[in-house]
Amino acid sequence: MARLLFDDVVGWAKDAPNKVAVCEEDSTSTYRDLHRRSNQIARLLIDLGVGAGDRVAIAMPKGAGAIAAMLAAAKLGAPYVPIDPDSPAARITRILTSADPAVVIADASAITTVEASLAANPNVALGWIEGALPTWPVEPAFGAAEVDAYDGEVALGRPDITPRDTAHILFTSGSTGEPKGVIITHENVLAYVDWVVEHFCYLADDHISGHSPLHFDLSTMDIYATFAAGATLHPVPKNVNANPADLIEWIHTNQLTQWFSVPSALNHLTRVGELPQEPFASLRRLMWCGEVLPTPTLIALMTAMPHVEFTNLYGPTEATIASSWHRVEHKPDDPTASIPIGVACAGEALLVLRDDGSHADPGEIGNLYIEGVGLSPGYWKDPTKTAAVFRTDLLPNRRVYKTGDLASLDEHNVATFIGREDTQIKSRGYRIELGEIESALQTLDELTDSAIVAIELDHVDGSAIAAAYTAPEPIRPARLAKALGGLVPKYMLPHRWIQLDELPKNVNGKIDRPELRSRFLQKEVSK
Amino acid sequence: MTLETIIEILEDELFLLIDSPDHDLIDTGELDSLRFVELLLAVEQRTGQKLTVGDLNLDDLRTPRRMTKAFGELLASSEVTNG
Known part of the structure; x- marks a missing residue:
């Protein structure tokens, strides 16, 4: 029998049922808990008509509840689509429109954004698996109480899928601004794991x-x-x-x-x-x-x-x-x-x-x-x-x-x-890799954080190099340029500098470079 | 346009720390096309004069000292726009 994503949890639920699988601040979930909870959710999903190939969106923060929902979808052969509950409603709407899920499983953290997205996608059902049900215009198909109360037979048959079928779809930022969904199979994950x-x-x-x-x-x-x-x-x-x-x-x-x-x-x-x-x-x-x-x-x-x-x-x-x-x-x-x-x-x-x-x-x-x-x-x-x-x-x-x-x-x-192919710029015939400048800048002790981006300016051809940094004290850019000039060729010195309280970060904790570029461009406009 | 003003523009607006009046900005690649344009704009803004740069030789802008001389001569022969 070919292994699927949920099989390890099922196996440990049998072999070491009381072993803690997920430890959170105020609760722990054993392998048996995860197995049972995911079966309960799966049963409610089956009642909704969810089956192999249907998408299940999950808009919850990481924790035992969301993981049980992921396992529940996997147990039905339904690809799950994790959605960041902190994303703007417009982005969630675009992801839901593209993924076209049968159901969104959400909790209170996603209340405002998911509500707006469901209004735009009225065919998507709402599942609520943790905490009290909110008063929403959207009637949930099931609530946490129903999951808890599900006391019937929770054993499930195996889904009719293979390890080469989709386990989940991860939506990442597309260069055009439209999120793109990366299809990941059971086999992809398990081979790496x-x-x-x-x-x-x-x-x-x-x-x-x-x-x-x-x-x-x-x-x-x-x-x-x-x-x-x-x-x-x-x-x-x-x-x-x-x-x-x-x-x-x-x-x-x-x-x-x-x-x-x-x-x-x-x-x-x-x-x-x-x-x-x-x-x-x-x-x-x-x-x-x-x-x-x-x-x-x-x-x-x-x-x-x-x-x-x-x-x-x-x-x-x-x-x-x-x-x-x-x-x-x-x-x-x-x-x-x-x-x-x-x-x-x-x-x-x-x-x-x-x-x-x-x-x-x-x-x-x-x-x-x-x-x-x-x-x-x-x-x-x-x-x-x-x-x-x-x-x-x-x-x-x-x-x-x-x-x-x-x-x-x-x-x-x-x-x-x-570096990135698209972070390589040309200036006066020099091929410049922004990552090289950034690495050098990060070695300067007086800075706490720094990043380099390229910006396009109206009055010149090609790209300008822009440096953003954070530091405990105000620092004059020319002084940083002097120090940086000792580490990289002079033609790599930034044309623009900005000291910030904090560098903008995206939801994944990475530096939000598009946002940083727009801050430099705003500064140009206000000159 | 004094040497001090040129160095001030280079340091505060072009973010280049100038070691000496004879700091070579061409060989090092520091004075690239973007900074060249911005240097001219900064000089024009400070003097209120429009520069005619057709005859300007890049070698004339190699160092802050040479820039001072070149801009001094250029400004003397350029039209006054805001004066």
Whole structure:
């Protein structure tokens, strides 16, 4: 019987029913609880007519309730669509219109946004699985009380699907502003999860962080690798996440053994000046993915936590969580050194190709492609976009995904990320990679955070380099330019500088570059 | 247009920290096309004079000291627009 996403929970519910699967601030859920709860929800979904292939949208924060809803959908072979409850109503509406789900499972956190979206999508039913029912113009198809009261036979048959069928659809930002849905199969997730469990030695006594929100692909590693190992997931509470001192205390108190997040969360930890020496005695491994972790931050973390293993993971949503890994064995001496994205995970391959499809030589920068078990079948309802980046015409009998990233491979096939193809600009004939300037800027001690974006200005051709930074004290840009000029060629010095209280971040905790660009452009207009 | 004013424009409006009046901005790539345009705009704004830059040689703008001389000569021969 081919394994599907929910099978690990079912297995542990039988073999270790009282083992805590999800530990939250005020409650814990065992594997038996998750299995039972997801069956109860599944029964109510069946009553609504939901079956294999139907979409189930879930607009709830990460926690045992949302995870039970995800498992319920999976048990019916219904792809689930995680929706950020904090997203603007307009964005949720666009996602619902595209995903066309049979039902939205929501809780109070999504009350205002989901209400507006349901008004625009009247055919979508509402399911309510936690807390009291709100007074809404939309009548919920079922409420938490019905889930709790469902006392009938909760055993379910297996859905008539295969591991190659869709497990979930993750909507990410599209360059046009229209969210695009990345289809991820059961097999995509489980192939990666199995590698994680074996490679990083996930064990049943592990306590694993759940930092990323559900609509972000990293969360699928948190959840399903935890379940594959029979370990305990600790979703990071929103209020804790906001304050570095609280987050340090929370990691310590929960005795986490594995931490996985975007780099900004780690930056957050080191930039408060409060990171004590060896703060987390239980922590065995710290992993990051999604962006470049500034090397000075890595040095600070490795100095404070000499007993922890540090691993950089790399991969786009389209290739399911991560496709390559690099363990940082020794603390870097040079804060400007770049950390490789490493070698391919099992079943994956990283290819660096020239524009004509030929392989780049070692050290040569080219377009980074991914091949292997993690590759998504494509974008939801968008064959044109799918064909544009999931290429079958480039190499004979091979399907590769064009990441849009530039990279180089060394003679041992270790990859180094150079930057985004679209963050490379040309100025006076110089090819400039914005990531290189950003990495250099991040080494300046007087700054707490910084980012580089390119902006187009009316009165010149080409792009201008714009630097945003945060610092405890006001700092004159010319002084930063002088310091930066010691790290990068002078032609890379930013044309615009702005000191902010905080850099804008998107829902995934990454720097919100479109928002940053618009702030620079607003400043131009007001000149 | 004094040397001090030129350095002030370069530092405060073009964000370039000038080491000395003979700091070479061309060889280093610091004076790119965008900054060149903005330098002219800043000089025009401060003096209220429209510059005619047709005869301006890039070499004349290599350093703050040379800029001072070049702009001084240019301003002396340019029309006054706001004066």
